Amino acid sequence: MLDAGATHDVVVLEKELEEALEKEVVDLAQELVRCRSVYDPERGTDERSAARLVEARMRSFGWSVEVTEVAPGRPNVIATLPVHAAGRTLAFEGHLDVVTSGDEALWSVSPFSGEIVGDRLYGRGAADMKAGVAAMIYGARALELAGPFPGTVKICALVDEEGTMAGAKHAAASGALDGVTGMIVCEPEGDEICPSSKGAIRLRLEVTGRMSHGAMPELGCSPLPVLAACVEHLRRAQARLQETHGTHPRLGDLYLTPTTLAAGSDRQMNVIPASGSLCIDVRTIPGVDHRALVDELASAFSEIARREGAQAALGVIDDRPPVDTPEDDPVVRCLVDAHELETGSRPTIGGVPGTTDGTIFTRDLQLPTVVYGPGDKWIAHQADEFVTVGEIVRYARTYARAARQFLTER
Numbered sequence: 326m327l328d329a330g331a332t333h334d335v336v337v338l339e340k341e342l343e344e345a346l347e348k349e350v351v352d353l354a355q356e357l358v359r360c361r362s363v364y365d366p367e368r369g370t371d372e373r374s375a376a377r378l379v380e381a382r383m384r385s386f387g388w389s390v391e392v393t394e395v396a397p398g399r400p401n402v403i404a405t406l407p408v409h410a411a412g413r414t415l416a417f418e419g420h421l422d423v424v425t426s427g428d429e430a431l432w433s434v435s436p437f438s439g440e441i442v443g444d445r446l447y448g449r450g451a452a453d454m455k456a457g458v459a460a461m462i463y464g465a466r467a468l469e470l471a472g473p474f475p476g477t478v479k480i481c482a483l484v485d486e487e488g489t490m491a492g493a494k495h496a497a498a499s500g501a502l503d504g505v506t507g508m509i510v511c512e513p514e515g516d517e518i519c520p521s522s523k524g525a526i527r528l529r530l531e532v533t534g535r536m537s538h539g540a541m542p543e544l545g546c547s548p549l550p551v552l553a554a555c556v557e558h559l560r561r562a563q564a565r566l567q568e569t570h571g572t573h574p575r576l577g578d579l580y581l582t583p584t585t586l587a588a589g590s591d592r593q594m595n596v597i598p599a600s601g602s603l604c605i606d607v608r609t610i611p612g613v614d615h616r617a618l619v620d621e622l623a624s625a626f627s628e629i630a631r632r633e634g635a636q637a638a639l640g641v642i643d644d645r646p647p648v649d650t651p652e653d654d655p656v657v658r659c660l661v662d663a664h665e666l667e668t669g670s671r672p673t674i675g676g677v678p679g680t681t682d683g684t685i686f687t688r689d690l691q692l693p694t695v696v697y698g699p700g701d702k703w704i705a706h707q708a709d710e711f712v713t714v715g716e717i718v719r720y721a722r723t724y725a726r727a728a729r730q731f732l733t734e735r
């Protein structure tokens with residue numbers, strides 16, 4: 326439980342300063358929404374405008390800022406606050422890219438205008454996750470202005486989360502986060518603190534048979550019955566694995582979902598095709614051994630293909646393990662306590678059904694990561710995406726409190 330007598334959880338600022346920061350954090354979130362940071366080479370848009378904005382803001386605070394191009398036009402921005410005494414290193418992470426606005430006619434405001442109506446900041450990326458980026462920057466700024474602290478804070482504003490997470494992979498490999506002892510990923514989770522996330526594996530099965538005329542199927546070897554049997558196998562394997570691993574209290578069940586199936590052409594209905602493919606979206610929960618699961622599927626598919634006289638090759642396109650940071654890890658506890666101090670109530674501990682950049686940092690650097698940020702989970706990627714102004718300010722304050730506790734507790 327929270328130690329009410331602790332002083333490490335207090336971030337005290339002059340009233341005028343606090344009000345100035347509250348205005349600045351909202352202004353920054355609004356300016357970020359106005360940066361059309363959709364990665365779209367055809368339209369010539371990318372993360373650069375948003376990266377320049379956060380870089381300039383953090384340099385103006387006197388922080389040391391590194392900008393690294395992960396790919397042309399796609400810069401990661403990582404800042405480090407000045408260090409006054411040895412201690413832990415806390416990282417905050419957010420992504421600068423946003424998904425497309427979709428059909429703009431479905432929006433009641435222009436998606437990149439950054440309009441504030443009442444208490445809501447509207448726009449593509451308002452919740453996912455320009456508000457989180459602004460809040461982490463001003464949370465760290467408030468922490469710094471409230472007085473010295475041991476250790477340091479890193480602020481990571483990265484590219485390509487909505488794509489292949491190239492920004493996170495690059496940052497993890499670059500050494501820029503060496504020494505980090507905990508990471509807060511500021512994605513919108515509707516006030517839930519999420520120390521666990523599902524794992525994901527993308528698989529592609531290629532089945533090779535032998536082409537022949539539809540009038541003489543006995544001369545060929547169709548991949549189609551093999552693919553059908555593999556889809557059927559997935560259903561059984563899923564049921565068995567769900568039985569073995571049970572339902573995770575916050576993440577639910579694991580799934581093996583066929584998402585694409587392709588073979589032949591409807592322009593050539595009299596041809597038995599030589600090959601076909603099946604893509605599978607695997608979602609796992611903590612405790613599932615990804616390698617064993619993939620090996621098991623590969624040998625089952627090979628056996629099914631062999632029986633039909635065909636061959637099967639299973640390829641792993643992407644592999645992201647589940648995240649299961651313990652609830653008593655300092656990076657989780659500091660958020661739980663800060664949330665309670667800010668809101669007056671204990672937060673819900675939740676789980677992320679998808680993956681975040683945090684998954685990459687846990688996978689590649691074994692970092693304890695936790696996801697907690699302004700905005701509702703369900704609003705991401707929808708028309709009329711919004712975040713409330715009150716939340717942006719509250720999260721900045723919560724991040725400042727959490728950081729002070731994480732860095733000062735013994």
Ligand SMILES: [Zn+2]
Pocket residue numbers: 420453454486512
């Ligand atoms: Zn996001």
